[in-house]
Amino acid sequence: MSFHPEIPYTTGQHRSxxxxxxxxxxxxxxxxxxxxxxxxxxxxxPEQRKSAVIYALFMVQQRVGYVTRNGMRxxxxxxxxxxxxxxxxxxxxxxxxxxxxxKYVVQVCRTLxxxxxxxxxxxxxxxxxxxxxxxxxxxxxxxxxxxxxCLGACDRAPVVMVNDGWHECLKPEDAVKLIDVVRAKGxxxxxGCVHRVEK
Amino acid sequence: MAMDPILTPLVRExxxxxxxFYLQRLEGYxxxxxxxxxxxxxxxxxxxxxxxxxRGGAGFPTGMKxxxxxxxxxxxxxxCCNADExxxxxxxxxxxxxxxxxLLVEGCAIGCYAIGxxxxxxxxxxxxxxxxxxxxxxxxEAYKAGYLGRNIFGSGFDCDVYVHRGAGAYEAGEETALIExxxxxxxxxxxxxxxxxxxxxxKCPTAVNNVETLCNVPAIVMKGAEWYAxxxxxxxxxxxxxxxxxxxxxxxxFEASMHxxxxxxxxxYAGGIAGGRALKAVIPGGSSVPILLPHQxxxxxxxxxxxxAGSLLGSAGMIVMDDTTCMxxxxxxxxxxxRHESCGKCTPCREGGDWLLKMLSKIERGEGQMRDIDLLLxxxxxxxxxxxxxxxxxxxxxxxxxxxxxxHEFEAHVREGRCTCPADWRAKEPVGAH
Numbered sequence: 253m254s255f256h257p258e259i260p261y262t263t264g265q266h267r268s269x270x271x272x273x274x275x276x277x278x279x280x281x282x283x284x285x286x287x288x289x290x291x292x293x294x295x296x297x298p299e300q301r302k303s304a305v306i307y308a309l310f311m312v313q314q315r316v317g318y319v320t321r322n323g324m325r326x327x328x329x330x331x332x333x334x335x336x337x338x339x340x341x342x343x344x345x346x347x348x349x350x351x352x353x354x355k356y357v358v359q360v361c362r363t364l365x366x367x368x369x370x371x372x373x374x375x376x377x378x379x380x381x382x383x384x385x386x387x388x389x390x391x392x393x394x395x396x397x398x399x400x401x402c403l404g405a406c407d408r409a410p411v412v413m414v415n416d417g418w419h420e421c422l423k424p425e426d427a428v429k430l431i432d433v434v435r436a437k438g439x440x441x442x443x444g445c446v447h448r449v450e451k
Numbered sequence: 452m453a454m455d456p457i458l459t460p461l462v463r464e465x466x467x468x469x470x471x472f473y474l475q476r477l478e479g480y481x482x483x484x485x486x487x488x489x490x491x492x493x494x495x496x497x498x499x500x501x502x503x504x505x506r507g508g509a510g511f512p513t514g515m516k517x518x519x520x521x522x523x524x525x526x527x528x529x530x531c532c533n534a535d536e537x538x539x540x541x542x543x544x545x546x547x548x549x550x551x552x553x554l555l556v557e558g559c560a561i562g563c564y565a566i567g568x569x570x571x572x573x574x575x576x577x578x579x580x581x582x583x584x585x586x587x588x589x590x591x592e593a594y595k596a597g598y599l600g601r602n603i604f605g606s607g608f609d610c611d612v613y614v615h616r617g618a619g620a621y622e623a624g625e626e627t628a629l630i631e632x633x634x635x636x637x638x639x640x641x642x643x644x645x646x647x648x649x650x651x652x653x654k655c656p657t658a659v660n661n662v663e664t665l666c667n668v669p670a671i672v673m674k675g676a677e678w679y680a681x682x683x684x685x686x687x688x689x690x691x692x693x694x695x696x697x698x699x700x701x702x703x704x705f706e707a708s709m710h711x712x713x714x715x716x717x718x719x720y721a722g723g724i725a726g727g728r729a730l731k732a733v734i735p736g737g738s739s740v741p742i743l744l745p746h747q748x749x750x751x752x753x754x755x756x757x758x759x760a761g762s763l764l765g766s767a768g769m770i771v772m773d774d775t776t777c778m779x780x781x782x783x784x785x786x787x788x789x790r791h792e793s794c795g796k797c798t799p800c801r802e803g804g805d806w807l808l809k810m811l812s813k814i815e816r817g818e819g820q821m822r823d824i825d826l827l828l829x830x831x832x833x834x835x836x837x838x839x840x841x842x843x844x845x846x847x848x849x850x851x852x853x854x855x856x857x858x859h860e861f862e863a864h865v866r867e868g869r870c871t872c873p874a875d876w877r878a879k880e881p882v883g884a885h
Contacts, residue, residue, distance in 0.1 A: 300634065310618070317458075331715035335533050344637040363784065364770055364785060402538070403535060405545065406542050
C-alpha cells in the first residue's frame with residue numbers, strides 16, 4: 253500500500269526498471285578506433301584503463317548509433333573489466349542511448365531558464381511537425397525528439413542541441429524551421445554556439 | 452560596482468581563444484613563470500592570503516583546500532578541474548573555456564605546482580563537445596610552446612593536463628562523484644571523510660577545483676593577494692562571474708565585484724525585466740538555493756551578503772522570474788530536474804525526489820488536496836540533510852522555498868483546480884508524460 257493512496261504507484265512508473273539494450277551486430281573496434289582508444293587510455297595510469305570507459309562507449313555509439321550489448325562486451329574486453337561494469341556505466345549516463353535513435357537527435361532543454369522562455373512550446377512545435385511525442389523517433393528514422401535537463405547555455409534559452417551541435421535562442425515559431433534546415437543541409441545548417449558577454 | 456574584467460577581458464574579440472592572443476594581449480603564462488620561481492608553499496600562501504573562495508558553489512577557501520592535500524604522501528597527487536557545469540542557470544565556465552581556455556590551462560599548471568601534482572584532469576561535461584575542442588586545442592598549443600610537458604621554463608617542473616569527457620550527469624559536479632566518474636564508474640558520491648585531499652582520485656591526494664576558481668589563480672600570482680582581496684568585500688575578494696538568465700532583457704555572463712547588488716545585476720547589467728514586466732522572484736545561485744523576493748534583492752551578490760539575505764551565492768546562476776510565473780510550476784519543473792538527476796545512491800533523495808515530483812504534478816494539474824501541501828513540506832524535510840552529498844538539500848530547497856513564500860499559490864491551485872497565473876509562454880497543452 254502506497255503511503256499516498258491518491259497517487260497510483262505501479263511498476264510501470266518506477267524508473268529503476270531495468271531495460272536491456274539490444275544485442276546488436278557483432279562489434280569490435282577497427283585498428284584506427286583501437287589506436288585512438290589506446291591513446292586516450294594512455295592519459296591515465298596503466299592500471300586505471302577503466303577511466304577511459306566513457307570515451308570507449310562514445311566510440312561505440314558513434315559507429316552504431318547507440319550502445320549495444322555486443323559493443324559493451326567488446327569495450328569490457330578492451331579495458332579488461334567485466335561487461336557488467338561497462339553496463340553499469342552505460343546505463344547511468346544520459347548521453348548514452350540504449351535503443352536505436354534517428355540520424356539527428358533533437359534535444360530540447362526543459363529546465364527552468366529554458367522553460368521560462370517557452371521550451372515546452374518548442375518541444376510541442378517540433379513534436380507536431382514530426383508527428384511524434386518526445387522520446388520517439390519519426391517514421392523515417394531521421395529525427396529523434398528528446399526532452400533533456402539543463403544544457404548549460406541558459407542565456408540563449410530556449411536551447412536545442414542537435415547531435416553534438418548547438419542551436420540556441422530558438423523561438424517556438426522558428427522550431428519547425430530548424431527541422432527543415434537540418435533536413436536540407438544536415439548539421440552544417442546549424443548556426444552554432446555564440447556567447448554574449450557584457451564588456 | 453564597475454570594474455575592469457580580469458577573467459573575461461576581450462572575450463568578444465575574434466580569436467580570443469588562441470595562444471597568440473593570450474600571449475600578446477593578456478600577458479599569458481607570465482603567472483606560471485612567476486609561480487615556478489616561487490616555492491609551492493609560497494604559491495599556496497599567496498592564494499590563501501588572497502581569500503579566494505571556490506567558485507563552484509560551496510565557497511570553500513581554495514588555499515586551504517590546497518594546504519590540506521597530503522604532501523608527505525608517497526602517492527602521486529592530482530588536480531581535478533570541475534568543468535561539469537550542470538547547475539541550472541549557470542553558464543560561466545562554458546564562456547571561460549570557450550573564449551579564454553589558456554587561462555584555465557595556466558591555472559591548472561599553477562595548481563599542480565602548488566600541491567605537488569604532475570597531472571591535472573579537466574572533467575568537461577559531455578554536452579560541451581564544442582567547448583572541449585577549444586580546450587583540447589589550447590592544451591595542444593601549450594604543449595607545443597613548452598608551457599606544459601617536461602621541464603617547463605627550465606624549472607624541472609613537469610605537468611600534464613588532460614581533458615576527460617563526461618556523458619551527461621549533473622551529479623558528476625559533486626567532487627567525490629566527479630572522482631568516481633573519472634575512475635570510470637557511475638558518478639555517485641563517496642562517504643566523507645576521507646576527503647579528496649587525503650584519498651581522492653585513484654586513492655591519491657587530490658584537489659578538486661572549479662574552472663572559474665583555477666582561472667582566478669594566475670591573476671593572484673601576478674598581482675598579489677592584497678590587490679585581489681581589495682576587489683571585493685571582506686572575505687569575498689576578487690572578480691566574480693554572474694550568469695543572469697530567465698525573464699531579463701539581456702541575459703548573459705557579467706563579470707563584476709561582489710560589492711554589486713543582485714538588484715544592480717538584474718536591472719543595470721541584464722537590462723531589467725523583459726517586456727517591462729515586474730519582478731516576481733529570483734533564484735540567485737543556481738536552482739539549488741532559496742529564492743529571493745523583490746524587496747530582498749538590494750543586497751551584495753557575495754557569499755556572505757546572500758547568506759545574510761537568507762539565500763546562497765552558489766554558482767552565481769541567477770534565474771529571474773517575472774510576474775506571470777507560476778511558482779507551483781517552477782517547483783515542479785525543478786523537481787523534474789532533480790528527480791531525473793538523482794544518482795540513486797541514497798534512498799531519501801532517490802525516492803523522495805520521485806514523490807515530490809508526483810505530488811507537485813498532481814497539485815499543478817489541479818488535482819491536489821490541501822493536506823498535500825504539508826505532506827510536501829514533510830517529505831522535503833526528510834530529504835534535506837539526510838543524504839551523502841548536498842544534492843538532497845538542493846532537491847528539497849525548491850519545494851521548501853516556494854511553499855514558504857508562495858503558499859497561497861499552492862492553495863489556489865487546490866481550491867480552483869487549475870493554475871490561476873497568467874502565463875502565455877507556457878505550452879498550450881502539457882507536453883510529454885511524467
